[in-house]
Amino acid sequence: MTTHNDCVVLVESVSHALGAEKIIKGAGINCKLIHVPRHLSSDCGICLRFRADDRERVEALLQGKLHFFDIKLL
Structure with missing residues (x-):
């Protein structure tokens, strides 16, 4: 990726x-799973990277199932 x-x-x-x-x-x-890039902030040092083309699908999958702060473009 x-x-x-x-x-x-x-x-x-x-x-x-x-x-x-x-x-x-x-x-x-x-x-x-990757370390959170320095230019982004999070309470956790780990985040999940995926292709931007999948953003809407990922957001829909996580809504109501798992709390997340935000989805950011790298």
Whole structure:
């Protein structure tokens, strides 16, 4: 995955990041746990990176299932 066309889900804890990864991968979307980039902020040091093309689908999958702070474009 390249960061030019990627987004990250910012979450409050490592357990939320792992939960988001499970939900997103379970839907067949390629994603990866990464350290939160320095130019972004989060209470947790881990976030989930995925292709920007999948942003709407990822947001819909997580809504109501897992609390997340924001989805940011890298």
